[in-house]
Amino acid sequence: MSSPYASESLLQFNTFYNVVNGKLTESSSGQTYHNTNPSTLQANPEVPLSAQEDVDAAVNAAQVAAGHWAETPWAERKKKLQDFATALESQTENFSKMLVKENGKPLFWARIEVQSCIKWVREICELSLPDNIIEDTEQRRVVERYTPLGVAVGIVPWNFPLMLSFFKIPAALLTGNVFILKPSPFTPYCCLKVAELGLRFFPPGVLQAISGDDRLGPWVTEHPGVDKVAFTGSVATGKKILQTCSASMKRVTLEMGGNDPAIICADVDIAAIVPKVAMISFVNSGQLCMAVKRLYVHESIYDAFLAAMVEFVEGSFKVGDGFAENSFIGPITHRAQFDRVTELLDHIKESEFKIATKDSVDTSQQGFFISPMILDNPPDDSRPVVDEPFGPILPLLKWSEQSDVIQRANDTEYGLGASVWSKDMAQANQIASKLKAGSVWINTHGELEPHVAFGCHKSSGFGVECGVEGLKAYCNIQSVYSRPS
Numbered sequence: 109m110s111s112p113y114a115s116e117s118l119l120q121f122n123t124f125y126n127v128v129n130g131k132l133t134e135s136s137s138g139q140t141y142h143n144t145n146p147s148t149l150q151a152n153p154e155v156p157l158s159a160q161e162d163v164d165a166a167v168n169a170a171q172v173a174a175g176h177w178a179e180t181p182w183a184e185r186k187k188k189l190q191d192f193a194t195a196l197e198s199q200t201e202n203f204s205k206m207l208v209k210e211n212g213k214p215l216f217w218a219r220i221e222v223q224s225c226i227k228w229v230r231e232i233c234e235l236s237l238p239d240n241i242i243e244d245t246e247q248r249r250v251v252e253r254y255t256p257l258g259v260a261v262g263i264v265p266w267n268f269p270l271m272l273s274f275f276k277i278p279a280a281l282l283t284g285n286v287f288i289l290k291p292s293p294f295t296p297y298c299c300l301k302v303a304e305l306g307l308r309f310f311p312p313g314v315l316q317a318i319s320g321d322d323r324l325g326p327w328v329t330e331h332p333g334v335d336k337v338a339f340t341g342s343v344a345t346g347k348k349i350l351q352t353c354s355a356s357m358k359r360v361t362l363e364m365g366g367n368d369p370a371i372i373c374a375d376v377d378i379a380a381i382v383p384k385v386a387m388i389s390f391v392n393s394g395q396l397c398m399a400v401k402r403l404y405v406h407e408s409i410y411d412a413f414l415a416a417m418v419e420f421v422e423g424s425f426k427v428g429d430g431f432a433e434n435s436f437i438g439p440i441t442h443r444a445q446f447d448r449v450t451e452l453l454d455h456i457k458e459s460e461f462k463i464a465t466k467d468s469v470d471t472s473q474q475g476f477f478i479s480p481m482i483l484d485n486p487p488d489d490s491r492p493v494v495d496e497p498f499g500p501i502l503p504l505l506k507w508s509e510q511s512d513v514i515q516r517a518n519d520t521e522y523g524l525g526a527s528v529w530s531k532d533m534a535q536a537n538q539i540a541s542k543l544k545a546g547s548v549w550i551n552t553h554g555e556l557e558p559h560v561a562f563g564c565h566k567s568s569g570f571g572v573e574c575g576v577e578g579l580k581a582y583c584n585i586q587s588v589y590s591r592p593s
Contacts, residue, residue, distance in 0.1 A: 119199060119301050121206050124155045126162060126319060127303035129169035130312025136161040141321065143294055146212035146439040146446075147429040147475040155296045158320035160327055166316045167333040170259040170286045173313030178256045178284040186233045189278055192309045193229035196222070199305070203298055207270060208430035210297045212438040212475070213392055215430055225274040228574075231558035232278040237579050242587075249590040254583035256284035257359055258335035261328045263349070265341045266292035266441050267395040267498075269299055275562070275573045276338045277302075281315065283582045285336070289317040290328055294442045329353060336582060339363070340397075343521070343567050350570065361571035361581050363564055365397045366524025367496045369517035370553055371507070371539060372413060373530035374406040381529055381551075382416045383424070388553045390425060390480045393437050394500040395445070397568075398525040398547070398554050402493055404513050407506045414484060414504055418464050421480045428473070439476040440499060446476035449499030452491060453481070456501075461486040464504075488516060496522065510539065518544045523565025527553040 125132035133156070134140075140154035156162070177185070196203070204218040211218070243250040262276040269291055280287045291299035296319035303317030318324065325345070329337050329352045336359040339349050346364035353360045370385060389400040405413045428435040440446040456463065462484035483492055483503040492503050507513035517526060526545040530536040536550045546563040549555060556562055561575035571581055 119202060119304060121202055121297070121301065122153055124153055124297055124300045124319075125304070126156045126158060126166075127300065127307065127315070127317045128162065128166045129316070130307060132304060132307075133162075133165075135159055135320075136165070141293070143210060143296070143442065145209045145475075146441050147431075147473075147477075149474055152209055152297065155300060155319045158318045158324055162318050162320075163324070163327045163331060166288050166318055167259060167328075167331050169313035170288055170316065171333050173311055174256075174258045174286045176311065177281075177286050177314050178258075180284070182236075182282070182284075185282055185284065188309045189229055189233050189281060192306060193226045193233075195305055195308060196229075196302075197226045200226075203270065203301065206297050206301070208438075210295045211266065211269065212441050213430055214428075214432075214435040214438050217392065217438075218430065221268060221271050225270050228271075228274040228558045229278045232282060232574075232579075235282075235559060235576055235579055237283065237576065237583065247591065251588045251590075253586050253588065254283065254580060255586050257582055257584060258285060259288070259333055260285045260336040260338060260582060261288045261290060261334050263290045263325055263328070263337065263339040263341065264292060264299065266294040267392060267397075269295040270302070272340045273299055273302060275340070275578075277315065279573070279578045280336075280338075280582050281310070283579050285582050286314045287316070288328065288334075289315070290324060291317065291319055293319070293321050293324075325349075326352065329358075330355075332356060334358060336360070338573070338581075341365075346569070359581070361569075361573060363397065363524075363562075363569040363573065364567065365496055365498075365522065366545075366564075366568050367401045367494075367520045367522040368398055368525040368527070368545070368553070369402045369404060369520075369543075370400040370527045370529065371513055371517060372403065372405040372409070373528070373532065373535060373539075374408045375531045376409070376529050377531070378409060378413050378416050382413070382420050384552070385529070386417060386421050386425070389502045390421065390437060390500050393440055393478065394480075394502070395441060395498055396554070400502070400527070400553055401496060402517070403502060403504045404507045404517060405504055407508045410485075410504070410506045414464060414482070417504070418482055421482065422465060425480055427477055427479050429475070437480065437500065440478060441476070443476065445498065446478070449478060449497065449501070452495070452497055452499070452501065453478070455491055456481070456483065456486075459490065461490065461492070488519075494520070510535075514539060514542045518542075521567040524568040525549070525554065527551075
């Protein structure tokens with residue numbers, strides 16, 4: 109009889125369980141919960157509402173597995189990850205459809221997210237952390253080497269639940285750590301299935317996942333058996349996690365959002381760059397940490413650029429159900445975020461800021477739909493400029509002096525990303541060199557690669573994911589001094 113975890117068999121996406129110690133488990137309390145499809149408001153399936161006992165069981169299993177997995181040769185860990193990526197690839201469509209149902213994003217964007225996860229595993233597996241020989245003489249040999257931390261926990265948000273899980277999983281497992289995935293309560297489904305798929309490739313306790321409500325995060329971050337927490341989410345929650353982890357000296361990686369500026373210089377080809385800027389501003393309904401959230405346009409082209417942006421966005425970006433043909437922008441992912449965005453929309457209207465686009469809230473559809481809003485030169489100290497809307501709201505602002513726009517672009521607690529757009533590469537590089545952000549792009553925005561470090565400045569984060577530096581974030585460095593006897 110073939111194994112129930114044969115790599116060619118498809119996962120079932122109508123039942124969902126925690127994955128603990130190599131088994132599919134229900135919550136120890138027997139309780140469940142569900143989220144709703146943000147397009148239709150129909151209920152998605154039930155998932156476990158985990159209790160403290162479930163956290164204890166997962167951590168205990170992880171601690172048992174950690175020693176064996178750390179001793180597994182790098183090449184063997186790599187091969188298991190590569191096989192895992194191939195199995196995920198074979199189930200792209202099922203994962204993509206579930207992602208639409210729980211997150212709301214259009215199906216073609218969901219497919220891109222799943223494909224990006226596969227790419228991340230494969231390319232992270234091409235990285236290595238060889239021993240660094242500092243000295244090798246007859247008298248002494250000195251070597252720096254990297255050893256796994258042990259039990260790592262990944263806490264991921266609801267906007268890109270799969271992609272942000274795979275910023276963490278391959279780096280942790282490749283370097284010899286075991287991993288517990290804690291998804292957002294708003295989007296638990298695909299994350300649970302990722303760990304279920306992992307049962308086919310990894311020993312019990314190596315890759316686990318548990319779902320739950322807002323109590324679950326503190327239970328895992330405070331747990332004495334956890335050695336590392338990798339978090340993506342809000343600044344407020346990230347600061348709490350850092351404070352909690354400091355008590356037990358847990359290692360921490362935090363990526364906590366942004367308010368990315370894009371500076372448009374006077375010499376750009378407006379028709380050529382407007383579609384690119386608009387896409388990265390409104391993708392995923394603006395629910396992207398590194399979306400363009402403040403657009404500074406040189407005053408000499410401001411009116412023409414604004415008109416082109418409005419025309420393109422209103423003519424090209426269809427808002428609708430993720431399964432509807434030609435939908436580009438789906439709904440806001442859940443009710444709480446929808447309420448936050450609509451409250452900001454009300455504030456914008458009450459403040460009488462100039463709105464260049466049509467009315468944003470779509471009352472003709474049942475779900476949490478908001479059409480893109482472009483603001484015409486609101487004040488620099490206004491909420492839509494200062495705050496991270498995390499919705500489809502984009503302020504355009506005028507600038508004239510280079511030193512002034514650099515100061516304005518940097519005038520934020522965030523430091524995730526920033527971009528400069530210009531035909532003059534000398535000018536673009538000069539501006540880019542003064543921007544305080546972990547990633548800076550020239551004539552593009554939001555590009556990331558698995559082999560390139562992704563870090564943050566200021567309140568946007570702490571530590572690094574991706575690239576060799578991302579591997580090191582899951583390791584202790586150990587210096588070994590040897591002398592002949």
